[in-house]
Amino acid sequence: MDLILWRHAEAKEAAGPIADADRELTARGTRQAQEMAEWLRAQRLPELAVLSSPARRALQTAQALGLPVKIKTQLGVGASTADLLGAADWPDQPGAIILVGHQPALGRLASLLLAGTEADWTIKKAGIWWFTNRVRRDETQTVLRAVHNP
Numbered sequence: 449m450d451l452i453l454w455r456h457a458e459a460k461e462a463a464g465p466i467a468d469a470d471r472e473l474t475a476r477g478t479r480q481a482q483e484m485a486e487w488l489r490a491q492r493l494p495e496l497a498v499l500s501s502p503a504r505r506a507l508q509t510a511q512a513l514g515l516p517v518k519i520k521t522q523l524g525v526g527a528s529t530a531d532l533l534g535a536a537d538w539p540d541q542p543g544a545i546i547l548v549g550h551q552p553a554l555g556r557l558a559s560l561l562l563a564g565t566e567a568d569w570t571i572k573k574a575g576i577w578w579f580t581n582r583v584r585r586d587e588t589q590t591v592l593r594a595v596h597n598p
Contacts, residue, residue, distance in 0.1 A: 450493060450544035450580045450593070451536055451561075453554045457481040457574035457598075459505035468525060469503045477505070480574035480598040481512035487596055488513060488546070488576070495543025499523060499535055501550060509574065510548040517548075527553040529560050539581040539588065561590045574598045 458477035462468050473481060500510040501523040510517040522531040532553055536545045547554070555569035558577050571577055578594040 449539050449541050450578065451538050452488070452493075452544065452546040452579070453532075453558060453571060453577045454484065454488075454509065454546055454548045455551060455554050455571045455573055455575050456501070456503070456506040456509040456548060457484070472504050473508045477574070478508070478512075481509040483598045484509075484574050484576055484596065485512035485514070493544040496546065497541075497543065498546045498548065500548040501525070501527070503550070506548045506550065510546070513546075523547060523549040525550050529553060529557045529566055532557050539590075562592060572597045 457480040458474050459471045460474055462471055498510050498513060498515050498517045499520045500507050500517050502519045502521055503525055507517065507519065520535045522535045527549060532547055536547055551571060552568055554571045556566045558571060559565065559567040559569045561579050575597045580591050580593050582589050582591060
């Protein structure tokens with residue numbers, strides 16, 4: 449299984465009556481999302497599923513791929529690593545899953561997958577961390593395949 453963590457691109461600041469979940473991408477954020485989507489498409493991922501937080505900025509980031517996006521409430525602001533892993537069905541889901549979400553959950557999940565413990569690692573806005581799992585000598589291993597930033 450390939451698991452790709454994609455942090456939402458740059459979003460407008462919350463102002464006035466706009467709720468955090470309704471914040472949309474800035475013009476720069478839209479460009480970041482498009483750039484990263486182009487890079488992802490070039491990877492030709494098999495059996496790809498795109499899962500997004502319901503927050504508008506995350507959904508707009510995911511939609512830059514031009515593929516169907518499934519909204520998962522457990523990927524929303526305040527998600528835990530368990531929420532993210534459950535949404536992705538890691539490591540049992542075949543193919544590739546892209547999770548579009550938020551900090552600090554994405555960074556904590558990256559830390560858990562690589563170091564075995566949660567820590568506050570930073571994933572840059574619109575950044576992608578691509579993991580895969582494999583079995584070697586009856587041992588399951590997590591491999592970091594790529595980190596890509598706009």
